[in-house]
Amino acid sequence: MAYQPQFTITSPLLSLIEEIAVLRERVQSATVELAWIPALQKDSRSRNVHASTAIEGNPLTLEQVRALEEGRELEASDPRSEREVLNYFAGLRYVEKHVSKKTLKHEDIFALHRILAKGVMDQGETGCYRSISVQVGDFVPPASGEVSGLMFELLEWWNNDSQELSPVMSSAILHYRFESIHPFADGNGRTGRALALWELYRRGFDTHHIFSVDEYYWEDRPRYYAALKEVRREGEDLTNWLIYCAEGLRHTLDRVWLRIQAFQPRSVDKLVLRPKQERLLQLLQDHGSMTPAEIWAALEVSRQGAMDLLNPLLDAGLVEKIGGKKTGRYTLCKL
Ligand SMILES: Nc1ncnc2c1ncn2[C@@H]1O[C@H](COP(=O)(O)OP(=O)(O)OP(=O)(O)O)[C@@H](O)[C@H]1O
Known part of the structure; x- marks a missing residue:
């Protein structure tokens, strides 16, 4: 049986989804001019990597993350932090490569986790569901014996029912549900955020991979954790979580619009690329x-x-x- 998310489509949520559609359209029409897309993609990838690894305390700055992507050596940083960042770049490349995959399997999630968590696990193994109990703050995720069944149900939902929802919603639901199952011994935050991005790419929401959504969670981490926590307090009702994530996408789209302005050719009216x-x-x-x-x-x-x-x-x-x-x-x- 597939997972059945509970939520209500309220008018604030609907308004946000409509606003997001308009903002996305504005970005999409600007991206007809292909000139700066590669630079913007690179920028967005670095920002996602920096934000998602920084959430759990990786100390590298955005500049250092950019340097690592370009293969430059960092002075005085610790190898584990660098490994985490390089893994995340590799994880995003994996997601980009498999973006059009129609059916996602446990093995795809294992493969992503293996890439993200290689050499940086505090406990447990990469690429397989946990066999131990874990705790995040005061939240105790389901017993390890239940993980595989819950993930099976989540994949059933993701591969089928989720397609009927706006990607704004399906990405947020996937993100929350994955975190609430907490299927791995470590690395659940990074894997869950990468999966949420995968869903946005897979559904063609971010066609050019230029939205750095993870910055939103990173910039106000207490709010991110509180929003996750609130779902449980509300008996697994996802309505407010959906609003929180939709606000994040609206914010991200406003920001990408500003960045697009900055990427516009500065000294010529329009550059039509050969x-x-x-x-x-x-x-x-x-x-x-x-x-x-x-x-x-x-x-x-x-x-x-x-x-x-x-x-x-x-x-x-x-x-x-x-x-x-x-x-x-x-x-x-x-x-
Ligand atoms: N109350 C909560 N309910 C569900 N999920 C939560 C809650 N609080 C935090 N989380 C999620 O758990 C993640 C931390 O889990 P874990 O330590 O396994 O991940 P991690 O990938 O090692 O962390 P990471 O986010 O550490 O880089 C957070 O990033 C967040 O996504």
């Missing part, structure tokens, strides 16, 4: 930075041809040159 320029932005996103020679080899153009592609991107503030005149490399501009 296919090779799009390819170049993608390459810079994948590689972090590239020398001129690497660029012209990858794009199969002459040195002058590469500069003809690069110059408008430099003028528009999308790409910048770092390093010396002879040893210079090109990289995507940061916010």
